[in-house]
Amino acid sequence: MDFGAGDTVTRALRGVDLDVAPGELLMLVGPSGCGKTTLVSIVAGTLLPTSGELSVLGCDLVAMDPRQRVRFRRENVGFIFQSYNLLPALTAVENAAVPLIIAGWSRRRALPVAADLLERLGLGARLRSLPSELSGGQQQRVAIARALVHRPRLLICDEPTSALDADNGRVTMELISTIALGPDRAVIVVTHDQRVYGYADRMATMEDGRLVSIEDGARRRSAAAEET
Amino acid sequence: MLWIAWKMLVGNRAKYLGIVFGVAFAALLIAQQSSIFCGLMALTVSQILDVEGAGIWVMDPKVKFVDDVKPMADSDVYRVRGVPGVDWAVRFYKGIARARLEAGDYEQVILLGLDDATLVGAPIDVVEGSIGDLRSPDAVIMDVVGYRRLWPGEPFVKGRSIEMNDRRAVIVGLARARKTFQSFPVVYSRYSQAVRFAPPERKVLSFVLAEPAPGGDPAAVARRIEARTGLQALTRAEFNRKTIVYYLGHTGIPMNFAITVGLGFLVGTAIAGQTFYLFVVENIRQFGALKAMGTGNGTILLMIVAQALHVGLVGLGVGVGLAAFFGWSTQSLAKLSFYMPWQVLAITGAAVFLIVLLASLLAIRRVFVVDPAIVFRG
Numbered sequence: 001m002d003f004g005a006g007d008t009v010t011r012a013l014r015g016v017d018l019d020v021a022p023g024e025l026l027m028l029v030g031p032s033g034c035g036k037t038t039l040v041s042i043v044a045g046t047l048l049p050t051s052g053e054l055s056v057l058g059c060d061l062v063a064m065d066p067r068q069r070v071r072f073r074r075e076n077v078g079f080i081f082q083s084y085n086l087l088p089a090l091t092a093v094e095n096a097a098v099p100l101i102i103a104g105w106s107r108r109r110a111l112p113v114a115a116d117l118l119e120r121l122g123l124g125a126r127l128r129s130l131p132s133e134l135s136g137g138q139q140q141r142v143a144i145a146r147a148l149v150h151r152p153r154l155l156i157c158d159e160p161t162s163a164l165d166a167d168n169g170r171v172t173m174e175l176i177s178t179i180a181l182g183p184d185r186a187v188i189v190v191t192h193d194q195r196v197y198g199y200a201d202r203m204a205t206m207e208d209g210r211l212v213s214i215e216d217g218a219r220r221r222s223a224a225a226e227e228t
Numbered sequence: 229m230l231w232i233a234w235k236m237l238v239g240n241r242a243k244y245l246g247i248v249f250g251v252a253f254a255a256l257l258i259a260q261q262s263s264i265f266c267g268l269m270a271l272t273v274s275q276i277l278d279v280e281g282a283g284i285w286v287m288d289p290k291v292k293f294v295d296d297v298k299p300m301a302d303s304d305v306y307r308v309r310g311v312p313g314v315d316w317a318v319r320f321y322k323g324i325a326r327a328r329l330e331a332g333d334y335e336q337v338i339l340l341g342l343d344d345a346t347l348v349g350a351p352i353d354v355v356e357g358s359i360g361d362l363r364s365p366d367a368v369i370m371d372v373v374g375y376r377r378l379w380p381g382e383p384f385v386k387g388r389s390i391e392m393n394d395r396r397a398v399i400v401g402l403a404r405a406r407k408t409f410q411s412f413p414v415v416y417s418r419y420s421q422a423v424r425f426a427p428p429e430r431k432v433l434s435f436v437l438a439e440p441a442p443g444g445d446p447a448a449v450a451r452r453i454e455a456r457t458g459l460q461a462l463t464r465a466e467f468n469r470k471t472i473v474y475y476l477g478h479t480g481i482p483m484n485f486a487i488t489v490g491l492g493f494l495v496g497t498a499i500a501g502q503t504f505y506l507f508v509v510e511n512i513r514q515f516g517a518l519k520a521m522g523t524g525n526g527t528i529l530l531m532i533v534a535q536a537l538h539v540g541l542v543g544l545g546v547g548v549g550l551a552a553f554f555g556w557s558t559q560s561l562a563k564l565s566f567y568m569p570w571q572v573l574a575i576t577g578a579a580v581f582l583i584v585l586l587a588s589l590l591a592i593r594r595v596f597v598v599d600p601a602i603v604f605r606g
Binding site: 044067071072087090098099101102107 | 229232235236238240513514518520522523524527599600
C-alpha cells in the first residue's frame with residue numbers, strides 16, 4: 001500500500017497477510033506510524049490497497065465499485081473510534097440509531113432499537129442526553145451502541161480506550177468482549193493500551209508496515225488452559 | 229438523513245444564526261432596494277395610473293414619457309374623435325405651473341386640466357368637497373399631500389386661494405393622488421381654466437384621452453389612431469411601459485440600485501458562504517464518520533443541499549419580512565416610495581437560491597473529497 005507519488009511515495013503496508021475468524025477478537029498493536037490505522041482502514045473498506053488481494057467477509061473489496069463498498073460498510077461494518085465521533089447535535093439514543101437511519105429505517109422504528117441497546121449498555125437513564133452532557137466513558141458506550149445497533153459482522157475499534165481512564169477503559173473492553181463479540185462477528189481492536197491486551201484472542205504486532213508476529217492472546221490461552 | 233442534516237445544522241446555534249443572518253441580510257437589502265426602485269418607477273407612471281376611465285392616451289409622436297409634454301393643436305381632439313372605433317375622446321392638459329401663495333411664496337405645482345364637460349381624469353378619492361365643485365369659477369382641487377406641503381399643520385380651509393399666472397385659483401376640495409416623481413403638489417382644474425393658469429403658449433393641448441367603442445381592442449384602436457392621425461397613441465399599459473423604459477434607459481436610477489442590490493448579493497454570499505463553509509469544515513469529521521458508516525456521496529450531497537435550502541428559506545423569510553416591515557412602517561412618509569410586487573419576491577428568492585447554491589458548492593466539494601478514513605486519525 002503506497003501513499004504519495006514520484007519521489008515522495010511512502011510505502012505504508014508491505015506484505016501483510018492476515019486472517020480474522022468470526023467470533024474472534026484480534027488486537028492489532030505496534031508503535032505509532034507502523035500502519036495499524038492504514039490496515040484497519042483497508043479492512044473497513046474506507047481505503048483501497050494499491051496492490052494485493054483483500055477479502056473481507058468473503059467479498060473482494062478491490063473489485064467493488066465505490067457504491068458497492070459504501071453499501072458493504074453500511075451493512076457489515078461497525079466502527080468505534082478513538083474520539084467517539086458522535087454527532088454533537090444528536091442525543092445519545094439518536095446517535096446510536098444513526099446506522100439504522102443510514103440503512104433507511106424510519107426514526108420511529110430505529111429509536112426504540114437503539115434505546116434497547118443503550119439500556120443493555122447501562123445508559124437507560126441518559127437516552128436524551130447530548131454527547132456534551134455525557135462523560136468520556138458514557139460517550140464511548142454510546143459509540144459502542146452505534147457500532148452494534150445494525151448487527152454488523154465486523155467491528156473495528158480504533159484505540160477505543162486511549163481517551164478513557166483505567167476503569168472506563170476496562171468497562172469498555174468488557175462490553176466489547178462480551179456484548180460486541182459473537183459467533184458471527186469478528187472484532188478488530190487497534191490499540192496502544194497495554195492494560196487491555198488481556199482481552200485479545202490473538203495479538204498481531206506490526207512494525208514499519210509489516211506484520212511481525214501473530215500470537216494467541218491471553219483470552220485464548222486461558223480458554224485453552226481451561227480445556228486441558 | 230435529512231433529519232440528521234437538520235439537527236446538525238440547527239445544533240450549532242451560533243453558526244446557524246450566522247448563516248441565516250448572512251442570507252437574511254442579503255435578502256433584506258435586495259428586497260428593500262428593489263422595492264424602493266419599483267416604488268420610484270411606480271412614481272414615474274403615477275399620473276397615468278391616476279387617470280381612470282380612458283384606455284388610450286394620444287400625444288405628439290415625439291413624446292418619450294408622461295412628463296415629456298409636447299403640446300398639440302386643440303383641433304387634434306377632433307381628428308381622434310373621427311377615427312373609427314373611438315367611442316369618445318377628450319382634451320387633457322398636463323403641465324408645471326408656478327403658484328403664488330397668500331404669503332407671497334412661490335411653489336411649483338403639477339397642473340392637470342380635465343375636460344370641461346366630462347371631467348375625465350378627475351381624482352377618484354375626493355376627501356374634502358366634491359368633484360362637481362370643480363365647475364365653480366376659478367375652482368381647483370389639490371392633492372392632500374400637496375396641501376400639507378404648502379400649509380403644513382394647517383387644517384383644510386375651503387375657499388383658500390393661490391395665484392397661477394396672475395389668475396386666482398380657489399381651492400374647493402382635497403383629493404388623494406398617487407405620489408409623483410417630482411413630488412410637486414397636484415392641482416386639478418377644468419381644461420378651459422387650466423390653459424389660463426399655465427404660461428401662455430401657442431399650442432396647449434398635452435394629451436387626448438380616448439376610449440375605444442365597447443368591445444373594441446384598445447391596442448388595435450390605438451394603432452388605427454396612429455395610422456389615421458400621425459399622432460402617437462398608446463394604451464395605458466403601453467404608456468406605462470414606455471415611461472418606465474425611458475427612466476430605465478436615460479437615468480442613473482437603475483444603475484445605482486443595481487449596484488446596491490449587487491453589493492447586497494456579494495456581501496450575503498460572502499457572509500453566508502464563508503459561514504456555511506466553516507460550518508461544514510467544523511463538521512468534517514462528522515461527515516467523515518457518516519461516510520465511514522456507509523453514507524454515500526449522493527446522500528451527503530442531499531444533506532448539504534437540504535441544509536443550504538433550509539438556511540436559504542429561513543433567511544429569505546426573515547429578510548423579505550424585514551423589508552416588508554420597513555415598507556409598512558415607512559408608508560406614511562411622503563418622501564419614501566416603496567412598492568413590493570411579486571416580482572421582487574421572485575427576484576430575491578432567485579438571488580438567495582444562488583447565494584446558498586454558491587455557499588454550498590465549496591462545502592460540497594470539501595465533503596466529497598474527504599476520506600472516510602479521516603475518522604481513524606485521532
